[in-house]
Amino acid sequence: MDTLGRQARAAAAHMARASAASKSRALRALARLLRENAAALQEANARDLARASELSAPMRDRLKLTPAIIETAAQGCEQLAAMPDVIGEITGLRQQPSGIRVGQMRVPLGVFGMIYESRPNVTIEAAALSIKSGNACILRGGSEALASCQALAALCAQALEESGLPAHGVQLVPTADRAAVGALIAMPQYVDVIIPRGGRSLIERISAEAKVPVIKHLDGVCHTYVDEPCDEDLALKVADNAKTQKYSPCNATETLLVARGVAARFLPRMAAIYAAKGVLMRCDAESLALLEAWRQSLPPGQPQPQLAAAQEEDWRAEYLAPIIAIKVVAGLDEAMAHINHYGSHHTDAILTSSHAHAQRFLREVDSASCMVNASTRFADGFEYGLGAEIGISTDKFHARGPVGIEGLTSLKWVVLGEGHIRQ
């Protein structure tokens, strides 16, 4: 690991001063190499799959490197190549009273370490973002994906070399040994930041043991709050999408809050939609009474809603499943208090027609993404226009929410004088 670290640090200095053109050239070369070597990549992947017979079906699915996944990865590299290069950009250059001109230049962080599980194509996502942002990276994929990741990392090194950039700009930890992770997160002399992707326990362990900053993503307990006043048709459509468009992502809504003034009209219509999709509703007493009464009035043949009484732990639950917690609140203040108390500060939305309520929600909800009249499912680096996403941060320090290229950079000060001295 010490050798990897030293090589990464040396490569980072080259990457930091690489021209925009050479970085784009490397990304296009990587896209081409991925396509040219699709068959060889699938062979390597087949070796991983053969060793992974004891894995669950979803885990095996995540491990697969299909032609479609390879093509998507290649296209991602090309998209990054076409994006503007932010490294070296100087902002805010202004003359100060002393006469010096002071601004800030965007520069790479240096070396990042990324630790991820299963999906081998994360290797390419991380490598491409690292190249574009002028950093060097050390990647540690899941041990079950080692052959696939090695084949992908070899293409990264080849693309860098072809483009006149250091092959060590992207390195993969070449062993499944778990001790390598412990070493990677404790080399502040070589690694500037660690980005883990995986389950909560992995991320908590890494955060606790790391000797360098960690960009970490913990829970996604996202809320959608249906306000009074609101456009109820809009609210139905958005609250449906926020929960049911896909259940597993961290930005899916887990708790629906409904203002008392609209609950009696809104909740039965909402529950009918969730019932038709088989979503279990875990309700507070008020919404449960309301929905039970509605259920008993349903004509025969209608989809029966699945209703249950919510417990305290439901307000903190990240279901990632067809389950939603539902609560009636007095209005905006109670909704925001609930979100700030029980939420995970990830992504929360208000559905409202009140300008004043929208402004207060945006300002007072302490979450990485605050939304008005939009589905929480939009919280994503691509949807936000970042071009790519290395991860999502639930911290406030450095980067918050979806992390793209800028999260892998820092701003240094530049001072331009003409012989100025301090008086």
Next chain:
Amino acid sequence: MDTLGRQARAAAAHMARASAASKSRALRALARLLRENAAALQEANARDLARASELSAPMRDRLKLTPAIIETAAQGCEQLAAMPDVIGEITGLRQQPSGIRVGQMRVPLGVFGMIYESRPNVTIEAAALSIKSGNACILRGGSEALASCQALAALCAQALEESGLPAHGVQLVPTADRAAVGALIAMPQYVDVIIPRGGRSLIERISAEAKVPVIKHLDGVCHTYVDEPCDEDLALKVADNAKTQKYSPCNATETLLVARGVAARFLPRMAAIYAAKGVLMRCDAESLALLEAWRQSLPPGQPQPQLAAAQEEDWRAEYLAPIIAIKVVAGLDEAMAHINHYGSHHTDAILTSSHAHAQRFLREVDSASCMVNASTRFADGFEYGLGAEIGISTDKFHARGPVGIEGLTSLKWVVLGEGHIRQ
């Protein structure tokens, strides 16, 4: 400490939504209270000084709360009150292909803890920045300054209350007990970031033990590089100022690098200035030979230069004293390699007339502040137009270099839709 933490967290929510006007009102009230209570503040300070008989003279000096220091603190509050409020500012709001509009809103970090030594007026600097940035803070001053800090903190609480803001927005740890520091840096549920100000050992200990991010300032091993080509008169003036304008600040130059092509002409002129000011020059072999020869040619009655042979440790030394390390380098590449290897990534300057060299230096020197034709002494929050400075960061993560209001904030994402759903 738990009570302080809980109170700070509650106050932070109020501070975050406080209007710009009420924060400015609190800052102006604080300025007024400082002036009205100048006599009482000096009495409290006298109690600290009476207890501090065993302190060294410079330490006692730093402990003093003079009328001039109180007035400067009051003016600082008024200047901050007059500055624009950055909280709630939304930048980069752009429509994405999906139709949602996405931007970033600047919001307070929440609660910061500040640990400092001696100078009691830091209490006001930190409190004022905390109020302006919409954060809450917990301050821990030096134990020898406890009475002074308590008197100052009481005025902060009064100013906040007068202005309709929570008195707990600024709290002082009310004890000299050292265990309080250990508790303060290990309460992630209440404190979002720690800012220590003090000696290296204090900062290293806090960084090692903290359970929250630390904005830290380690060494200031700053370089001035005299390039070929350069305006030698300009270089003399700036290199003189960078070393001798004040010896103790972290942004004073500690190593002078000189391009071989200008060394023979430049170094004797430079050495004559340093000799006249009693600056000891610790030289590499090449500059030593050159300056020894020059010294022997000096006419009688001239100030004799103090010359010594530099050792390896001189290239990493933060003298903070009338001592400078001097080295002749081949040119720009060797200078940058030396700075990136031996420096502390704090502040480094090139004195040059080459546009190309200036651009490369700005881009390739990996320091928080990179300067062209200006004295390293300018690296300071006030000189950079930040309005105030809570500290200087030698890290790359989050804030780099002088840290002002923005370093106490983060950017959250705001998403505006009109019923948009994810496809």
